[in-house]
Amino acid sequence: MTHKLTLQEIEKFSQNFNKNPEHHVIARAAQKNGVLAASYNDRVQSKLTRVFSTELDTDNVTNQKHSGRCWLFATLNVLRHEFGKKYKTKNFTFSQAYNFFWDKIERANIFYNNIIETADKPLDSREVKAHLDFAGADGGQFHMAASLVEKYGVVPSYAMPETFNTNDTTGFSNALKDKLKKDALILRKLIQDGKTAEAEDLRTKFLNDVYRMTAIAVGEPPKHFDLEYRDDDKNYHLDKNLTPLEFFHKYLSGVDLNDYVVLTNAPDHEYNKLYGLPSEDNVEGQYRIKLLNVPMEYLTQASIAQLKDGEAVWFGNDVLRQMDRQTGYLDTNLYKLDDLFQVDLKMSKEDRLKTGAGEVSHAMTLVGVDEDNGDIRQWKVENSWGEKSGAKGYFVMSNDWFNDYVYEVVVHKKYLTEEQKKLAEGPITDLPAWDSLA
Structure with missing residues (x-):
């Protein structure tokens, strides 16, 4: 059933708006300050106290700047806190540029794999469009970072510092996207013409091109480095000529x-089921992206248990919802847009996912929680x-925000129920690249 908007209807809309003087007061505030500032609920600050009953001993923070590497930063933050706790150096940081370099090479390789495997499809x-859309992207998942660490190890931030192109990936990312998409057309044509051997040779050449591009933009990763630092007690430490993998296995052996x-x-999605996202796997032969879908209470329980054991928690969330960057408040009632516009904007978590209104847009790290006789006040x-x-x-995040806008937490399997441990072993139900969890 279609509807044609008439001028008479529009005139009626205008009359309805103008007959209420309050609408003009609200409009002036919104137009002068923006709808978020006009709807800002300053009462939120009275309950988000920044005092926590369980809190890890952390200090400095990292900065991904103008890049989509939050998934990598969050993973390395969890690891650096583990290193800091073990060796009493809480401000030690790992190089995000190092693992970012290898992600670009590995992701290009798996992109070419996917393009060759789908050459018979339009x-x-x-499916093909999803692979092309993912070309050269920065975004990722926990298992992508885990795969890179397992294969290539880690290095201190001073061993491979940030560059202009890691702090702002726009230019390099656009060039890489164009390169990969052009290569995709060539590889598809060769496979379609039955020239498989030629396609394989050309894939190697293309990967060499990607390596050169990444080395120019980011710098080549170190093969060896000296670990040198002072701990929090001012004691000096030096361990010379380590490889990145030796460093990881020696210093993060646990x-x-x-x-x-x-x-x-x-x-x-159906609960108590293990899902996979093969379209986003980034390292051939390493970890697959796997998500065990469970009710929210299990995410909460496992996260608290891990924090109480002194370990940070990687979590995926929709950070642009009800967030103030300046104060760092995350609360479902931070902006009263419903009141401002006099409409009901509330949607369930399920409906947000179904319609695309909800997504995992960011990854951060839980480092504390505040409980009061079993009630969770804030994170x-x-x-x-x-x-x-x-x-x-x-x-600082309210527990309501945690329930509404957190979609993933990464926890040790010891915090799972026995049934969940079995489910986590498989089988895996693979999801398409256009799924709401992708």
């Missing part, structure tokens, strides 16, 4: 990334937006 098919499970809360969040956001880089 260019405008949903961390087995295979022991961690991504719990997701996606009410638009302490370490972001990767530098010290000028929030309270020196730390955000």
